[in-house]
Amino acid sequence: MRIHFRHECSLVPISGYPLRFQPPLPVHIEIVINDSVIAPPSPRADSRIGALAEFTGTVRGEENGIPIAALVYEAYQPMAEMVMRRQLTELADAHPCLAVRVQHRIGVIRVGEAAIHISVQARHRAEAFALLAAFMDRLKQDVPIWKTDTISI
Amino acid sequence: MRIHFRHECSLVPISGYPLRFQPPLPVHIEIVINDSVIAPPSPRADSRIGALAEFTGTVRGEENGIPIAALVYEAYQPMAEMVMRRQLTELADAHPCLAVRVQHRIGVIRVGEAAIHISVQARHRAEAFALLAAFMDRLKQDVPIWKTDTISI
Amino acid sequence: MILLYFAHARRATGCSLEEIPLTSPLTVSLLWDLLVQRHPELAALRNVSRLARGDDFLPNDAVLAPADEIAVIPPVSGG
């Protein structure tokens, strides 16, 4: 994180924090798991934000080399939401971002349609990219969501 | 890149390429530099695509700690386009992606508005993230675009 | 104890929820033994799956109470 000091800042900041220690930023987390078609959300307006990193995962036209028409996703919904929230909170300690929104679709998702959309807003791109990539890795390890079925053409 | 072999694939592929050598994928590159408000483009439909990674860079409310109303961007447009195209072509060798679109706005850009939008489509997220992050680094080194002025509040 | 089965575990057991009457606490390992006894098709999933209570994955020596709600979590594949 680059820290820009305002020109008028004094050596004893008003907030009471030592000059070089900044309290962790509260990250705004929003998680949606449902069977709706994913539409990218409007990003939050916040003049501190300089970077928006997004990932959309779409269903590919083949699974293990076999052409498919759709995949079926299933979630253990309350646990999936709680695990994602915990992962994001932990990751935001290392990569201080301002807002994260995750939408994961479940049910039948056809080829070309989005199964997941993640948006990360931060002051600078480095922390947005880092959190986004790390979250996708953790999601694929520990979030109870499954591709349960393949619907063939 | 994970390679899924079709079940019926033989040891001598029809294309004539040795089994483990794949020709580089042609990456579709689109670059726009103008003074229009940036609207995220509709992604290309292609059933090979499983990942869309996007970055939007917005103007922050302060520059070097001073509150601002807007920034002014300038480009050496033909060179900027050619350099970006070369960078993307080179990066796509290392990170085989299917399509990249870059829109960089110039002129007066107000706080909260986007100065740049990049979208990268690929089979899998790893190469999309890698190309996107590496391209942003190279853009900030070698693409002739400048923040020339700050417009104060 | 309430057992929740998801994805491949639901297929293996043929149900998404079952109640198993228990009178005393038991470890995760012992619960797996019991589950595989009831549903032999779970045997193949045991080594790759995890049990969870709330939003926590449980280590093999965790102790479960008879009133717990436990989820059987096969390898995940979201995203």
Added chain:
Amino acid sequence: MILLYFAHARRATGCSLEEIPLTSPLTVSLLWDLLVQRHPELAALRNVSRLARGDDFLPNDAVLAPADEIAVIPPVSGG
């Protein structure tokens, strides 16, 4: 030779394009000497800026032809 000045270089020279009559080829280093002589305000930019022909940044020993169009590229800050 056509010189194109961008951003801080345009501010330093007060113009975005100028034509400098040349009769023989010269290196990037010599062109910089000549430019700083014409526009002393460019001196501060010389060490941080690059010259480009087409879409190529030029090394100091590159040789430029009198008919070239050369851009003066101060440190970039796009994105």
